[in-house]
Amino acid sequence: MLTPAPQTAPRLEIRNMMRSFGGTPVVNDVSLKVMPGQVTCLLGPSGCGKSTTLRMIAGVEMQDSGEIYVDGELICDTVFRIPPERRNIGLMFQDFALFPHLTVGDNVAFGLSGSKAEKRARVEELLDKVGLRRFIDGYPYLLSGGEQQRVALARALAPRPKIMLMDEPFSGLDNRLRDDIRDQTLELLKAEDAAVLLVTHEPEEAMRMADEIALMRGGRIVQQGAPYNIYNAPKDRQAVSFFSDINVICGKVQGALCETPFGQFLAPGVADGGEVDIVIRPQHLKIEFDRNGKGPEPTPQNGVAARGEVVRARFMGSESLVEIRMDYDGSILKATVPNVFLPQPGRPLWLMFRRDRCFVFPRQNA
Numbered sequence: 235m236l237t238p239a240p241q242t243a244p245r246l247e248i249r250n251m252m253r254s255f256g257g258t259p260v261v262n263d264v265s266l267k268v269m270p271g272q273v274t275c276l277l278g279p280s281g282c283g284k285s286t287t288l289r290m291i292a293g294v295e296m297q298d299s300g301e302i303y304v305d306g307e308l309i310c311d312t313v314f315r316i317p318p319e320r321r322n323i324g325l326m327f328q329d330f331a332l333f334p335h336l337t338v339g340d341n342v343a344f345g346l347s348g349s350k351a352e353k354r355a356r357v358e359e360l361l362d363k364v365g366l367r368r369f370i371d372g373y374p375y376l377l378s379g380g381e382q383q384r385v386a387l388a389r390a391l392a393p394r395p396k397i398m399l400m401d402e403p404f405s406g407l408d409n410r411l412r413d414d415i416r417d418q419t420l421e422l423l424k425a426e427d428a429a430v431l432l433v434t435h436e437p438e439e440a441m442r443m444a445d446e447i448a449l450m451r452g453g454r455i456v457q458q459g460a461p462y463n464i465y466n467a468p469k470d471r472q473a474v475s476f477f478s479d480i481n482v483i484c485g486k487v488q489g490a491l492c493e494t495p496f497g498q499f500l501a502p503g504v505a506d507g508g509e510v511d512i513v514i515r516p517q518h519l520k521i522e523f524d525r526n527g528k529g530p531e532p533t534p535q536n537g538v539a540a541r542g543e544v545v546r547a548r549f550m551g552s553e554s555l556v557e558i559r560m561d562y563d564g565s566i567l568k569a570t571v572p573n574v575f576l577p578q579p580g581r582p583l584w585l586m587f588r589r590d591r592c593f594v595f596p597r598q599n600a
């Protein structure tokens with residue numbers, strides 16, 4: 235007889251969480267699961283309800299309805315509620331302030347119980363991991379912002395929380411430092427096997443940190459999945475635009491095809507006369523040179539080329555951004571090209587849409 239595979243309960247699960255302020259739903263039927271050792275990023279624009287979701291899980295905000303489970307056990311619904319300090323949840327928020335009057339070691343030991351020797355051993359272990367053991371008896375003011383951040387992380391992890399909630403924890407750091415600290419943090423969190431729910435409004439941060447991204451908008455999770463899938467199979471136009479600039483052309487569908495200046499696009503499932511948005515990222519537009527007033531021949535992969543003229547071109551560091559005003563309607567499309575490509579304004583160029591890289595969505599609110 236086959237024995238079923240052991241089922242691991244999610245370390246953290248929230249179900250149908252709702253929270254309104256002044257009658258406006260701010261978190262609207264949010265459900266998600268995070269497994270041990272997994273990092274899930276709640277990614278969304280400012281005000282979409284990310285922090286409120288985190289605050290409810292931490293227990294510092296009460297949900298109007300919905301349930302929170304840890305390792306399959308209910309820790310909070312509208313009737314039953316384990317208080318925040320007994321949830322075994324680590325918190326790391328943007329304003330992570332260390333206690334200035336305590337040494338670095340005492341800061342890390344703050345939430346620990348046990349004998350003095352046990353505490354000291356755990357503090358040393360964590361400060362070793364974040365590379366700051368030499369500061370154990372120093373005070374926070376001696377440390378740089380990034381070092382303080384690492385101490386705060388060590389402090390949050392010291393009691394071995396089952397779950398870490400992080401709300402934009404890296405936003406106070408400059409870019410170079412932030413990348414290093416993100417990587418170190420991730421390594422440490424994985425080693426501790428905590429389930430991590432990280433709130434951010436920065437797509438790069440989510441892509442860098444997350445095993446799974448939950449895209450949030452207007453209080454709801456609109457799409458959830460591995461970063462690769464969210465990036466390459468976005469659910470709608472806004473989901474594409476969350477990760478990069480986008481170009482959009484619109485068209486009407488006839489017989490599941492949409493006719494455009496870039497040739498035909500497949501629009502399966504859209505009724506005749508329905509409108510679609512064809513969306514492509516700037517890096518996936520193909521630029522071709524003008525050949526005595528002509529563009530390249532159409533291909534099945536890239537469709538038909540449409541002519542335009544350069545409005546401006548800028549070097550962005552690792553790529554160049556070229557803006558082109560299209561002859562067919564005067565709209566401007568943006569294309570990026572690796573390295574340096576700075577054509578003069580007015581120069582004719584031809585653009586093609588890579589069919590494997592564009593997304594066709596039924597027009598919203600059309």
Ligand SMILES: Nc1ncnc2c1ncn2[C@@H]1O[C@H](COP(=O)(O)OP(=O)(O)OP(=O)(O)O)[C@@H](O)[C@H]1O
Binds near residue numbers: 255282287
């Ligand atoms: N205690 C409160 N009373 C009234 N409104 C609130 C309260 N807390 C949050 N809100 C509102 O709820 C909405 C969502 O806030 P929340 O902080 O959860 O968003 P967020 O996605 O984390 O945004 P940000 O990235 O800017 O922090 C906002 O419009 C906010 O003003």
